[in-house]
Amino acid sequence: MANIEFVNVGRTFRQNDQDFVALENINLEVGDREFVAVVGPSGCGKTTCMRMAAGLEHPTGGQVKVDGELVTRPGPDRAVVFQQFALFPWKTVWDNIEFGLHSLRVPAVDRKQRIEQHIELMGLGGYEKAFPHQLSGGMQQRVAIARAYVLDPKVLLMDEPFGALDAQTRVVMQEELVRLARRHPRTVLFITHAVEEAVYLADRVVVMSRRPGMIREIIDIKSVREAEEWDALERIEDVMDQPSFVHLRTRIWKLLREQQGGDVH
Amino acid sequence: MIAPPLPPQKFWLLTAIGALGFLGLWSGIAASGWVQRAFLPTPWEIVARMADLTRDPFAGFTLQVHLLSSLQRFAMGFVLAVCVGIPLGLLMAWFRWIDKIVGPLFEAVRFVAPIAWVPFAALWFGTGIGGPVLIIFMGAMPPVLINTYRGAKYVDRKYLEASSMLGAGAWRGITQIVLPAAVPSIVSGLRISAGLAWQSLVGAELIVASSGVGYLMVKGQAGLSTSTVMSGMIAIGCVGIVIDVLLRKLQQTIETRRGL
Numbered sequence: 001m002a003n004i005e006f007v008n009v010g011r012t013f014r015q016n017d018q019d020f021v022a023l024e025n026i027n028l029e030v031g032d033r034e035f036v037a038v039v040g041p042s043g044c045g046k047t048t049c050m051r052m053a054a055g056l057e058h059p060t061g062g063q064v065k066v067d068g069e070l071v072t073r074p075g076p077d078r079a080v081v082f083q084q085f086a087l088f089p090w091k092t093v094w095d096n097i098e099f100g101l102h103s104l105r106v107p108a109v110d111r112k113q114r115i116e117q118h119i120e121l122m123g124l125g126g127y128e129k130a131f132p133h134q135l136s137g138g139m140q141q142r143v144a145i146a147r148a149y150v151l152d153p154k155v156l157l158m159d160e161p162f163g164a165l166d167a168q169t170r171v172v173m174q175e176e177l178v179r180l181a182r183r184h185p186r187t188v189l190f191i192t193h194a195v196e197e198a199v200y201l202a203d204r205v206v207v208m209s210r211r212p213g214m215i216r217e218i219i220d221i222k223s224v225r226e227a228e229e230w231d232a233l234e235r236i237e238d239v240m241d242q243p244s245f246v247h248l249r250t251r252i253w254k255l256l257r258e259q260q261g262g263d264v265h
Numbered sequence: 266m267i268a269p270p271l272p273p274q275k276f277w278l279l280t281a282i283g284a285l286g287f288l289g290l291w292s293g294i295a296a297s298g299w300v301q302r303a304f305l306p307t308p309w310e311i312v313a314r315m316a317d318l319t320r321d322p323f324a325g326f327t328l329q330v331h332l333l334s335s336l337q338r339f340a341m342g343f344v345l346a347v348c349v350g351i352p353l354g355l356l357m358a359w360f361r362w363i364d365k366i367v368g369p370l371f372e373a374v375r376f377v378a379p380i381a382w383v384p385f386a387a388l389w390f391g392t393g394i395g396g397p398v399l400i401i402f403m404g405a406m407p408p409v410l411i412n413t414y415r416g417a418k419y420v421d422r423k424y425l426e427a428s429s430m431l432g433a434g435a436w437r438g439i440t441q442i443v444l445p446a447a448v449p450s451i452v453s454g455l456r457i458s459a460g461l462a463w464q465s466l467v468g469a470e471l472i473v474a475s476s477g478v479g480y481l482m483v484k485g486q487a488g489l490s491t492s493t494v495m496s497g498m499i500a501i502g503c504v505g506i507v508i509d510v511l512l513r514k515l516q517q518t519i520e521t522r523r524g525l
Contacts, residue, residue: 075429100432
């Protein structure tokens with residue numbers, strides 16, 4: 001079962017002889033093939049949570065486990081999609097996607113097939129030999145997503161993946177990700193500060209408080225989404241028009257507002 | 266206020282004025298006899314001497330053969346510095362323990378000027394080729410090592426995180442991620458290094474028995490032929506410029522390929 005467990009997780013930093021608590025008392029389980037979004041004000045530690053699941057940072061208290069195993073270091077079983085893409089500029093699109101497959105010791109023939117599959121999946125046909133700097137932001141992030149998906153990871157960790165894109169590209173990418181997520185469900189932990197994005201994409205939304213970051217509330221979206229049949233609507237603007245959508249979105253906004261003087265989008 | 270760039274014609278005009286002015290001043294001082302003719306030949310005399318040297322051998326060979334001989338030693342020392350400096354710089358940047366061991370040793374040796382290695386080289390290699398190569402190596406190594414190290418150490422963290430997330434270990438991390446990321450810094454190090462290596466040449470050839478531009482200059486000095494010595498200097502200067510221009514082109518090519 002590819003799940004993510006945060007058990008009493010805390011993260012304290014020491015700066016200038018002072019301890020400051022970034023995260024406290026984080027208890028969360030992301031179930032197998034569940035899409036969980038985490039929203040919260042800037043600096044609440046939501047990205048830190050994702051990085052701990054990725055193995056890029058370590059909790060000072062508690063444990064983070066993936067598939068029952070303690071997370072100690074990064075690896076291709078916990079694929080990350082970064083906000084700044086982090087594609088290797090000196091490698092082509094093809095080589096960027098292929099890079100992780102070498103580590104997994106996938107034989108050459110299988111590699112080719114898997115990469116081609118994912119190039120098609122992410123609409124990157126014809127760009128195999130292009131370099132990242134020749135692509136638009138949206139295309140680059142598609143490559144980053146392909147690079148993560150091709151690994152067939154246990155969990156997918158996405159750190160504000162559409163944050164660096166312009167508003168229109170962002171919407172296109174959200175629609176594509178939803179299509180992808182419904183067709184090929186995976187365990188996903190998705191960090192964002194955009195509430196609408198979270199409600200649109202996720203099965204559950206975790207709302208965090210201002211520093212010290214704690215879980216304020218966890219809101220179930222899936223049951224509403226299924227009851228109201230959002231997925232039958234083709235376009236994102238139609239979904240976001242639904243009263244049930246607006247209600248959830250407003251509820252989360254209000255929760256975020258309650259943080260004294262927090263910055264909320 | 267920041268001045269706008271000079272248009273090309275103006276630039277070349279100013280350069281020409283500067284060069285001609287300098288030559289005029291030189292010729293004037295030389296011709297006036299104010300400095301003894303033996304110590305300051307006119308520019309024309311030097312050009313004539315250089316032409317002679319390309320036809321009539323001096324100290325064993327013509328000027329161009331001496332140059333070739335020097336270039337060989339330069340190439341050997343420089344290539345050796347690159348082959349040692351780049352891998353070492355990468356390893357030091359990746360493995361902290363290697364940095365801690367090699368770093369202090371390097372710092373201790375680094376400030377010894379290449380020419381100060383001449384006596385040591387003479388003891389070890391006599392007049393063999395090892396001598397000049399060692400001295401040129403000592404001049405060329407530090408910039409290569411330092412620039413490689415710095416380029417590797419300051420690779421954007423997001424690439425390192427992506428690399429380890431994708432399961433790459435030290436070998437692939439260093440060769441496929443850190444090395445390409447550090448290339449602009451490395452190439453800039455190569456440029457500096459080539460310049461220093463070429464400059465170390467004369468010192469390197471003090472202990473050489475038979476050929477080379479530095480050797481030519483020493484023999485010229487021994488024969489009190491200032492024009493020979495200065496011919497050597499000019500030849501060295503010209504070749505130095507060519508080397509630098511070639512490396513600058515390389516640097517620019519790499520930068521455009523990267524989309525920088």
